[in-house]
Amino acid sequence: MAEKRKKTYYFHNEWEDELFFTTVKETCVCLICGATVATAKRHNVERHFITNHKSYHDHYPPRSALRAEKARELKAALGKQQSFFTRPAKKSQKATEASFRATHFLIKKKKAFSDGEVVKEAMMIIANTVLKDEKNGADLISTLSDVQIGPSTIPRRVSAMSGNLVDQLDRDLAKCRWFSIQCDESVDSTSTAQLLVFIRMVFEDFSTREELLALLPLKTTTRGVDIYNTVKEFFVQKKVPLEKLVAVTTDGAPAMIGRHTGFIAHCKGDPDFPKFLHYHCIIHQQALCAKVIGFEHVMTPVVKIINNIRSKAKQHRIFKVLLDEMSAEYGDLLLHTEIRWLSRGRVLLRFFSLLGEIKDFKLSKGEDVSLLEDTEWILDLAFLTDITGKLNNLNCELQGKGKTVVDMISALNAFKAKMSVFSGDLQRKKVLHFPSVQSVLKDNASASETFDKVAEKYCEVINRLGQDFENRFCDLYQLEPCVSFISNPFMNVDTTCCAEQLSATFNLDAGAVEIEIITLQNDLHLKAYQGAPNFWCLDDTQKYSGVCTAAMKVASLFGSTYLCESAFSDMNFIKNKHRTRITDAHLKDSLTVAVSSYTPDYNTLVNSMQCQASH
Structure with a gap:
């Protein structure tokens, strides 16, 4: 009996x-009546035919062409019947996929959930106008009307896509060799503290990927221990492989970098965390360096004049009309915001460019303009405009997704070298690199004598700025020898010193790394690929395991918290004053879809649910 049960019939x-x-889905189906038999045995099939359709023997003789033609007709009729029911199902699947794609587009643009209704209404107006006279216009309009993008559907779509993107990230996190994270905390529109964690993963082929790892709300206090407990709980829940952690980048808040109670201190005291590097965000430090310039005697009056003009609506309108009549370079002044990285430089540039128009406007109102006519103050304004413009250029170089530590250290070193050139030029009473100062000297004949007196003061400012760069970026400068070797492994270095630096920074065996460096620098095959962008992919990771590990860890390093700052802008756009009721879960899902570089797997999403047309 056991053998009999195992027998399979075809x-x-x-x-x-x-x-x-x-046969339909491995089931025997009668072409005449649609009945099925339990087992595909000839006896069962033959008994059903003789019992129920014996007359077919008379009308369609066996082995005749007429019988074969009738069988084909019946089979075609069955196929039509099946397609009649599958067509609506496929149509519903297409409508659901379109719903996912439209939702993905809307969330990428940070639109509200209710905007889907507006999009569909506009889509239907266009379809009814353009397609109503077309051959299949009614079917196309009906298909478009089936797409589900209502305010209750979009949140479900966003949640499903977010889960799919997180699954892709989890798979990459399991495959990656090493990773680093950057953390920052900010407050949303409802005063809820939100902690953002981004991750940068490096893989076996030395490719990298930067993604949002978590958005974690902090409901009460935001002390270092609160941040640590929240992050640790998330890591344990998601089973993040902490042994792969290389570095953590944060801002300079005491809750993050406090020596005893900061987030980093708690992480370093936790045995579950490996020995990792920690860096204060380069862009934040560069912004702090800019504060040593001082020149409050220039900045304070500038901000006061701008606020005075723009604070009164009537006065502001008259000023803009004046700028238009005088064909000024700009149409308005900018307000200064201390917390924005580029604000000071842009405000000063706009103010300096409109200095003549501002003076005329104040004269027309009978206000005192003696300060705006003071040659020394104008030179100070021009110098401050030029130097903050150069700092803004550096800031923009440090910003951006995909920026490596190599790029950032190179930009900082280039800026330090430029500072030396600027200082030398000023000592020789030259202003080749200060266009605003040049324009003042060119337009004002008496300004040359004044410049000779203040040039030394400008040199002191530049030297003070350069010294502050040296003091603040000492951690990065200690990393520079390692980064330089990874960028150019064939450079002439002291192999013992280089090996010790690599081993101390990345927890490697100094002796083994030194031997690998010597072997690599004498490898003629690898020398042929010197300078290739994918050089480390060509190395034998078994033969040069130490230096390849160091190269991977360098590739995984974040240099700034730019991604967090950028994502906070997106978060405030999503959860704005008009959408304060959005939940933390929906905010997290929306932000994940908005900033992720992954593409949702639409086929998986559609097949995982029952597809229905919009009602």
Whole structure:
């Protein structure tokens, strides 16, 4: 009996013409009445045909062309019947996929959930106008009307896509060799503290990927221990492989970098965390360096004049009309915001460019303009405009997704070298690199004598700025020898010193790394690929395991918290004053979809649910 149960029966193609049966999903189906038999045995099929359709023997003789033609007709009719029911299902699947794609587009643009209704209404107006006279216009309009993008559907779509993107990230996190994270905390529109964690992963082929790892709300206090507990709980819940952690980048808040109670201090005191590097965000430090310039005697009056003009609506309108009549370079002044990285430089540039128009406007109102006519103050304004413009250029170089530590250290070193050139030029009473100062000296004949007196003061400012760069970026400068070797492994270095630096920074065996460096620098095959962008991919990771590990860890390093700052802008756009009721879960899902570089797997999403047309 056991052997009998194991026996498998198969459908035979000759039964179609002989007994009017076919197979549908491994089930024998009668072409005449649509009945099925339990087992694909000839006896069962033959008994059903003789019992129920014996007359077919008389009308369609066996083995005749007429019988074969009738079998084909019946089979075609069954196929039409099946397609009649599958067509709506496919149509619903297409509508659901379109719903996912439209939702993905809307969330990428940071639109509200209710905007889907507006999009669909506009889409239907266009369809009814353009397609109503077309051949299949009614079917196309009906298909478009089936797309589900209502205010209750979009949140479900966003949640499903977010889960799909997180699954892709989890798979990459399991595959990656090393990773680093950057953390920052800010407050949303409802005063809820939100902690953002971004991750940068490096893989076996030395490719990298930067993604949002978590958005974690901090409901009460935001002390270092609160941040640590929240992050640790998330890591344990998601089973993040902490042994792969290389570095953590944060801002300079005491809650983050406090020596005893900061987030980093708690992480370093936790045995579950490996020995990792920690860096204060380069862009934040560069912004702090800019504060040593001082020149409050320039900045304070500038801000006061701008606020005075723009604070009164009537006065502001008259000023803009004046700028338009005088064909000024700009149409308005900018307000200064201390917390924005580029604000000071842009405000000063706009103010300096409109200095003549501002003076005329104040004269027309009978206000004192003696300060705006003071040559020394104008020179100070021009110098401050030029130097903050150069700092803004550096800031923009440090910003951006995909920026490596190599790029940032190179930009900082280039800026330090430029500072030396600027200082030398000023000592020689030259202003080749200060266009605003040049324009003042060119337009004002008496300004040359004043410049000779203040040039030394400008040199002191530049030297003070350069010294502050040296003091603040000492951690990065300690990393520079390692980064330089990874960028150019064939450079002439002291192999012992280089090996010790690599081993101390990345927890490697100094002796083994030194031997690998010597072997690599004498490898003629690798020398042929010197300078290739994918050089480390060409190395034998088994033969040069130490230096390849160091190269991977360098590739995984964040240099700034730019991604967090950028994502906070997106978060405030999503959860604005008009959408304060959005939940933390929906905010997290929306932000994940908005900033992720992954593409949702639409086929998986559609197949995982029951597709229905919009009602």
